[in-house]
Amino acid sequence: MIRVMLADDEAMIRAGVSSILSADQDIEVIAEARNGKEAVEQCRLHRPDVALLDIRMPELDGLAAATQIKSAVPGTAVLMLTTFGEDEYITRALSEGANGFLLKASDPRELIAAVHAVAEGAAYLSPRVARRVITKLQETGLSPAGPARSRVALLTEREREVLTLLGSGMSNAEIGRQMNLVEGTVKSYVSAILNRLDVRNRVQAAILAYEAGLVNRSGSSR
Known part of the structure; x- marks a missing residue:
C-alpha cells in the first residue's frame, strides 16, 4: 500500500485529488494539510511514502x-503539483530534491501513475511539463553543462539503456525486469550514471535523457 500525504490550500482540490487516488486500491491518503507548515508536520508524524x-x-x-x-523524512518521495505559469518554481524545486512534477490539469490516470512511479523510486516528469522544464533549465544555467548528446556519449551502451528507461519513468525494479538485471545492479548503474553526468538526482538525469533525444515528448523511449 502506498501511503500519501496530500497538501493543498484549496479544500475542493484536496477532495478531488483524494477521491482520484482513493480509486486505486494500492493507494491510501493517510493525511492532508492546508499549507506547507502542516505538510511538514504531517510527514514527520505519519512518514508517508509520498508527499x-x-x-x-x-x-x-x-x-x-x-x-x-x-x-526530516528522507524516505518520503516528493511529488510537486504545478501549473504552466510556474516555470520558475519548477527549476527551484529541482535543486530541492523533488522526485517529480505533475500538472494540476493532468489526466487522473497520470496522477495515479506519478504517485506509483515516485513511490517506487522513479523520477516522474509529466510529458507536458518536461519540455518546459528543459527550456527553463537551459535559460537559467541549471541544466548540466555541455550539449546533452555529448554528455550522454560518455556513458557505456548499457548505461545509456538504463538512462533511457529511467527517463521513461521506470523505477529500478521495472528497469531490472526490462533488462533482466537484479535491482541492486540497476542501482549501481543509476549511481554511476548520476556521477558520470554530474547531475544531482534522477529527475535531472531524466531531463538529460529528454534533452539528448533518448526519450520523446510522449515520455516513451525512442
Missing part, C-alpha cells in the same frame, strides 16, 4: 516544505 505538494501554499510554500520534508 503530494501544491507549489503555492500559505505560511510555507511547497518548495520550502519539500526541503524540510526531505531533511
Whole structure:
C-alpha cells in the first residue's frame, strides 16, 4: 500500500485529488494539510511514502516544505503539483530534491501513475511539463553543462539503456525486469550514471535523457 500525504490550500482540490487516488486500491491518503507548515508536520508524524505538494501554499510554500520534508523524512518521495505559469518554481524545486512534477490539469490516470512511479523510486516528469522544464533549465544555467548528446556519449551502451528507461519513468525494479538485471545492479548503474553526468538526482538525469533525444515528448523511449 502506498501511503500519501496530500497538501493543498484549496479544500475542493484536496477532495478531488483524494477521491482520484482513493480509486486505486494500492493507494491510501493517510493525511492532508492546508499549507506547507502542516505538510511538514504531517510527514514527520505519519512518514508517508509520498508527499503530494501544491507549489503555492500559505505560511510555507511547497518548495520550502519539500526541503524540510526531505531533511526530516528522507524516505518520503516528493511529488510537486504545478501549473504552466510556474516555470520558475519548477527549476527551484529541482535543486530541492523533488522526485517529480505533475500538472494540476493532468489526466487522473497520470496522477495515479506519478504517485506509483515516485513511490517506487522513479523520477516522474509529466510529458507536458518536461519540455518546459528543459527550456527553463537551459535559460537559467541549471541544466548540466555541455550539449546533452555529448554528455550522454560518455556513458557505456548499457548505461545509456538504463538512462533511457529511467527517463521513461521506470523505477529500478521495472528497469531490472526490462533488462533482466537484479535491482541492486540497476542501482549501481543509476549511481554511476548520476556521477558520470554530474547531475544531482534522477529527475535531472531524466531531463538529460529528454534533452539528448533518448526519450520523446510522449515520455516513451525512442
